[in-house]
Structure formats: C-alpha cells, structure tokens
Amino acid sequence: MRKKIQPYAYSLPALIVIGLIVLFPILYTGYISLTNMSVYHWFDFHPIGLENYKKALLVFDSGFLPALLRTLLWTAVNMALQLTVPFFIAILLNSEGLRFKDFYKTILMFPWAMPAYVSILLWRMGIYNSEFGLLNQWLKQLGFKPVDWLSGDGTAFAACLIVNLWMAFPFMIMMIDGGLQSIDKSYYESATLDGAGFFMKMLKITVPSLRPIIAPAAIMTTFTTFKQFDIVFLMTQQQGSKTGANIHTVLTYAYEKAFMTNNYGYSSAISILIFAIVIAFSVFTTKDLKEEGTR
Amino acid sequence: MNGRKTKRAIRLLLTNLFFILICFACLIPILYALSVSLNTGNSMLSSHFSFIPERFTWDNYRTVLFKKPFFLWLKNSVLLALFTVIVSLAVGVPAAYAFSRYRFKGRNHMLYILLLLNAFPSILSMFALYRLLRPIGLVNSYLGLILIYTGSMTIFSLWNMKGYFDTIPVDIEQAAQIDGANDYQIVTKIVLPLAKPTIIVTAVLVLLSVWNDYIFAINFMSGAEKYTLAVGLYSLQATDYTRNWPLFSAASLLASLPALIIFFLIQKHMRSGLTAGGVKE
Numbered sequence: 001m002r003k004k005i006q007p008y009a010y011s012l013p014a015l016i017v018i019g020l021i022v023l024f025p026i027l028y029t030g031y032i033s034l035t036n037m038s039v040y041h042w043f044d045f046h047p048i049g050l051e052n053y054k055k056a057l058l059v060f061d062s063g064f065l066p067a068l069l070r071t072l073l074w075t076a077v078n079m080a081l082q083l084t085v086p087f088f089i090a091i092l093l094n095s096e097g098l099r100f101k102d103f104y105k106t107i108l109m110f111p112w113a114m115p116a117y118v119s120i121l122l123w124r125m126g127i128y129n130s131e132f133g134l135l136n137q138w139l140k141q142l143g144f145k146p147v148d149w150l151s152g153d154g155t156a157f158a159a160c161l162i163v164n165l166w167m168a169f170p171f172m173i174m175m176i177d178g179g180l181q182s183i184d185k186s187y188y189e190s191a192t193l194d195g196a197g198f199f200m201k202m203l204k205i206t207v208p209s210l211r212p213i214i215a216p217a218a219i220m221t222t223f224t225t226f227k228q229f230d231i232v233f234l235m236t237q238q239q240g241s242k243t244g245a246n247i248h249t250v251l252t253y254a255y256e257k258a259f260m261t262n263n264y265g266y267s268s269a270i271s272i273l274i275f276a277i278v279i280a281f282s283v284f285t286t287k288d289l290k291e292e293g294t295r
Numbered sequence: 296m297n298g299r300k301t302k303r304a305i306r307l308l309l310t311n312l313f314f315i316l317i318c319f320a321c322l323i324p325i326l327y328a329l330s331v332s333l334n335t336g337n338s339m340l341s342s343h344f345s346f347i348p349e350r351f352t353w354d355n356y357r358t359v360l361f362k363k364p365f366f367l368w369l370k371n372s373v374l375l376a377l378f379t380v381i382v383s384l385a386v387g388v389p390a391a392y393a394f395s396r397y398r399f400k401g402r403n404h405m406l407y408i409l410l411l412l413n414a415f416p417s418i419l420s421m422f423a424l425y426r427l428l429r430p431i432g433l434v435n436s437y438l439g440l441i442l443i444y445t446g447s448m449t450i451f452s453l454w455n456m457k458g459y460f461d462t463i464p465v466d467i468e469q470a471a472q473i474d475g476a477n478d479y480q481i482v483t484k485i486v487l488p489l490a491k492p493t494i495i496v497t498a499v500l501v502l503l504s505v506w507n508d509y510i511f512a513i514n515f516m517s518g519a520e521k522y523t524l525a526v527g528l529y530s531l532q533a534t535d536y537t538r539n540w541p542l543f544s545a546a547s548l549l550a551s552l553p554a555l556i557i558f559f560l561i562q563k564h565m566r567s568g569l570t571a572g573g574v575k576e
Contacts, residue, residue: 006478007397014390014449015405021446022412025420028427089317095310097303106559107318110325113558115507117525118547121532122324125540126331132540134327166321227416230510238533251416258422259514271419278414 026275033269039262052269064270067253068277071226074161074249078225081165083218086172091206093173094180105177112170120234123163124150128235148243150236156245160231167231168221179213180206219285223278227251250274328544332356355545365546367520368527375437375523376505379444383501384494386445387452392482394453395460396468406454413450417443418510425514434515443511448501455500459493460486499561506554524550 033052037045056064089108093101111119127134128149136146149155187205196204229251236243237252239260248256254274257267326346332355334348359365394402424443425434433439467489468481476484487494509525516526528550531543 004399007393007399007402010393010397011390013386014453017386017442017446018409018412018449021424021443022415022417022420022450024427025423026412026415028423029420032423092310092313095307097307098310098314100311100314104314104318108321109558109562110555111321113555114325114551115503115525115554117507117509118528118551119324121528122328122544122547125532125543126324126327129540134323166324223414229416229418233510240533251418254419255421264422267422274419275415278416279411282411282414 029268029271032264033272035265037264037268038266039264045265048265052266053273055266056269056273063248063253064250064273067248067250070157070247071249071251074157074228075222075226077161078164078168079218079222082168082172082221082225083214085165086169086176087210089169090173090176090180091202093177105173108173109170111166112174116167116230117234119167120163120231123159123166124235128159150243151245153245153247156236156243157247160235160247163231163235164225164228168225172217172221175214175217176210179210182213183209223281226278226281229255325548328548331541332545332548334541355541356549359542359546359549363531363542363546364519364522364527365549368522368524371437371522372506372524375440375444376502378437379441379448379505380498380501382441382445383448383452384498387449387456387497388482388487388494390449391453391456391460392486395457396465406457409450409453413454417447421511421514428515435517435521437521440511440515443515444501444505444508448504452497452501455497456490456493459490463489496561499557503554503557 034047034049035041035045036048036051055062060066092098093105098104125133130136130146130148130150133149135149139146147155149159183206187209188201191201191205228249232247232249232252233255236245236247237256250270251274254267254270257263257270330346330348333351333353335350335352335354393399394406428434428439428442433442463486467485471481471485507525509529512523512526513529516522519530522530528543528546531539531546
C-alpha cells in the first residue's frame with residue numbers, strides 16, 4: 001500500500017507548484033478571454049462569449065493576424081539561416097589541422113553565455129542607436145547620412161533578426177559540431193577511396209548522419225524562435241521609448257494588449273490562440289519525444 | 296607533392312583568417328561596450344572611434360559600484376537566485392525520482408501533459424499571475440517571484456533530471472533495498488551522488504534563468520530597494536540613456552561577468568558530467 005502512495009507523495013510539491021504557477025494561470029487566462037475585462041472593467045467585467053476571438057481572427061486590422069504572419073516569417077527566416085550558417089561554420093571548425101579550434105569555439109560561445117537582455121540592450125544602444133551607435137558612426141565616416149535603424153519596419157525587423165541570429169548561432173554551432181564528431185571517420189575514408197568529392201561526401205554522409213542528431217535541437221529552436229519576446233520588445237517596444245516601428249510578434253502583441261493598452265480580455269484570447277498554435281505544433285512534432293520520454 | 300602541401304597550408308591560413316574575423320565580429324557589441332565603459336565622458340560622441348579607449352578611465356565602474364546601488368541589486372539578485380534554486384531542487388528532485396523509478400497510474404499522461412503545459416510561454420500567464428498573486432500579497436514580494444521562477448522552471452527540471460535518473464541502473468538501488476535501506480537513504484546515499492552532474496546542470500540553468508529575467512521582475516517589483524540587477528540595469532537604460540550609456544555598459548559588463556563565469560564552468564562540467572555519467576556495466 002505504501003508503495004502506491006509514495007510516487008504521488010514525492011511528486012506532490014512539484015505538482016502543486018506547477019498547478020499554481022503554470023496550470024491555473026492558463027485556465028484563468030482562458031476564462032478572462034471570454035470576458036470584457038479591461039482597466040475600466042477591473043471588477044465588474046462580464047462574459048461576452050467569443051467576441052475577443054472574433055475580433056482577433058476576423059478583423060485583420062486588429063493586428064493579430066499580421067503579427068502572426070510576421071512571426072511565421074520571422075521563424076522561417078531564422079530557422080533557414082540557423083540551420084545553414086552554423087553548419088558551414090562547424091564544418092570549417094572541423095578542418096583538418098586547425099590548431100586553435102577550441103579557442104575559436106570558446107569565443108563563438110560568448111553570445112550564448114551573455115544574459116540575453118544585456119546583449120539586446122548593448123546592441124540597441126551600442127550598435128543601432130541613431131546618434132552614437134557604431135553602425136551610424138561608420139556610415140558617417142564613409143560620408144553617408146545616419147539611419148534611424150529601429151524606427152522603420154524593414155530595418156527594425158532586419159536589426160532584430162541579426163541580434164537573434166547572433167544569440168542563437170552558438171547553440172547550433174555546438175550541436176552541429178558535436179554531431180560532426182560523432183560521425184564515423186571510416187565512412188569518409190571509404191568514400192574517398194571510391195572517388196567521392198567534398199560535396200558528394202557532404203551530401204551523402206554528413207547531412208544524413210547529422211539529421212537525427214540535429215532534429216530535436218532544430219525543433220526546440222523553432223519553438224523558442226516562435227516564442228521570442230525579448231528582442232522585439234527591448235529593441236522597439238519598451239514602455240516610454242517606443243521607436244515607432246511596428247514589428248510585433250504574437251508575443252509582444254499579446255503583451256502590449258495586456259500591459260500597455262490594458263485590454264485584458266482581448267489579450268487573453270490572443271494568449272489562448274498562441275497556446276493552441278504551439279500545442280498543435282507540439283503534438284505534430286513531439287510524437288517521437290513522447291515515446292522516448294515515457295519508455 | 297610540394298604544391299599540394301602549399302595548397303593545404305594556404306587553405307588552413309584562410310580558414311584561420313576567417314575565424315579570426317568571425318570571432319572579432321561576434322565580439323563587437325561586447326568589445327564596444329568595454330571600450331565605451333573605459334573611456335572618459337564625451338569622447339564616444341567624437342567622430343574618431345576606436346575600440347581602444349582614447350582617454351582611459353575607471354570612473355564609470357567607480358560610479359556604478361559606489362554611487363549607484365549596484366551592491367544592493369547584486370545582493371537581491373543573488374538571494375533571489377539562490378532561494379529559487381533551493382526551492383526548485385527541493386520540489387524537483389523527489390518528483391523526478393518518482394517519475395523515473397515508479398510506475399504509477401497516470402504517470403505517462405502526466406508526463407505528456409506537463410510537456411504540453413510547458414509550451415505555454417510564461418510571459419502570457421503574467422497577467423493572470425498578477426491578478427492571482429496580488430490579493431494574497433505576493434506581488435512586490437520576493438516570495439512571489441521565487442514561486443513564479445520555481446514554477447516556470449519545474450517542468451524543465453523534472454524532465455531533465457528524470458531523463459538522467461533513467462540512465463542510472465536500478466541494480467544498485469535494489470541491492471541497497473535488500474540490505475534494508477529506506478527510500479531516503481537510497482536517495483541521499485546512492486542516487487544523489489550518482490546524479491550530481493544533472494543536479495548541478497539543472498541548478499545552474501535555474502540560477503541563470505533567474506539571473507537573466509527582467510520582465511517578471513520589472514512588472515512585479517516596484518520600489519528601488521527591491522530592484523534586482525536586471526531591473527536596475529533596465530532602469531539605467533530606460534532613463535536618459537544618452538548620458539547613462541557609459542554607465543550602463545560598465546554595469547552590464549559587471550552583471551554579465553558572473554553569468555559568463557558560470558556558463559563556461561558548467562560547459563566543462565556538462566561534458567565531463569555527461570561522459571562520466573554514462574552507465575558502466
């Protein structure tokens with residue numbers, strides 16, 4: 001009998017914390033999403049059915065759908081670059097006879113090791129600032145007019161993209177580098193004997209062997225990229241110092257609706273929609289993960 | 296033969312050059328901040344920019360350390376991070392052990408549901424948490440933040456440590472059980488020593504998540520005496536950042552230092568921990 005209670009007793013504290021901090025807010029958010037709760041209706045809110053969802057999904061101008069499309073674009077561009085550039089860097093890192101490999105690798109890990117908010121603020125103020133940012137100092141020296149990088153939609157999007165790539169490359173380089181080292185060298189030797197060239201070996205040996213190793217990392221990164229909040233928020237949406245660019249991702253959009261325009265019901269509906277999208281994607285991709293975890 | 300050798304040497308040289316360039320490019324934001332923080336007042340606005348400070352000074356660091364409440368922020372961050380780690384491990388280790396070692400009703404479903412719940416971005420639950428915690432006095436309190444940080448990392452900790460526990464063979468535990476050891480003894484004498492690498496890695500990742508959070512801290516904490524490093528830094532750049540930029544860069548480098556040290560320490564540990572943790576039959 002004791003044996004039966006034990007596992008529940010051991011996991012109870014963790015489950016209570018999760019219930020309180022994770023599960024309850026989700027359920028409560030779901031409830032708020034069906035009401036008109038806002039700063040004017042802090043206590044006297046009442047249910048309004050699916051109005052918030054209708055506004056989010058059927059009114060393009062409300063801003064959710066454009067933000068969603070932008071987030072999908074953001075994720076796609078990011079993933080395309082994060083799977084290719086680090087791949088070539090990792091291949092080069094594994095060049096034969098590269099003596100300072102470990103040194104280079106350590107340096108390349110720095111963007112990952114820095115606290116993200118610090119890096120983002122350093123980029124914002126050090127690199128992109130319109131008066132004394134590094135980019136504009138260089139432009140001035142070359143005789144061009146300074147550009148206000150973070151105020152235009154296009155330049156701000158590109159600026160955020162670069163920061164995200166800068167922060168995300170190290171992880172991918174590490175994963176791919178680890179994967180490369182796990183490939184049996186004898187494959188390459190016999191391929192060389194068969195007369196295969198560099199690209200043939202890449203295509204037929206390296207890429208197929210890396211795929212199963214990189215896939216979980218790639219899926220995980222896709223999620224974190226989709227859910228990226230800090231970069232767009234700190235670069236363009238800080239309270240009191242918005243730069244004027246509208247490059248909301250779904251997360252910064254939901255945040256703005258809750259904490260700046262105080263439309264809690266609507267923001268909660270957005271949150272639930274985001275959750276649904278992420279869950280759908282998880283169920284789709286983590287089938288293998290589930291089988292592995294519960295084995 | 297000789298031609299091939301030179302060709303290889305050239306290729307290696309080019310690769311090295313490429314990496315020197317990339318490494319430099321990658322460090323530019325950090326190096327620039329370092330240079331600004333070591334430069335006297337106005338020279339950063341001059342057109343002659345260089346990565347080596349023209350007029351060297353420690354003033355910005357001195358101001359941050361002694362004229363701003365840097366040590367107060369540091370103390371708050373350290374305490375908050377330490378308590379969160381302690382609470383996280385206290386609830387996480389037993390749960391991970393239970394999910395790894397016992398087969399109980401609802402286990403598989405729970406594991407899967409936890410994974411799905413983890414997909415909900417914690418920023419989105421901030422408003423609900425605010426409304427939930429405010430009436431019970433946990434807004435603008437460290438206890439509230441510790442609870443939030445613990446909660447948002449528990450699913451990760453549980454899954455992470457459970458995965459490692461799964462790789463530790465049960466034979467030793469069964470032998471100890473036959474010798475009459477109880478669960479508590481088995482965990483403290485056998486499982487914990489074997490699972491040290493994963494516990495350290497988990498603890499450090501929880502620690503860093505607290506150290507690096509600003510969004511919950513700025514929304515849940517008001518009053519300068521309760522600022523953490525992140526909130527302090529955020530407030531430095533949010534107010535009059537043109538004048539504060541050298542101060543901010545000095546402060547941000549100081550605040551990053553512990554995170555950098557911990558990261559590179561753990562990176563080594565992670566590798567040795569993972570290989571040493573490999574099960575020897």
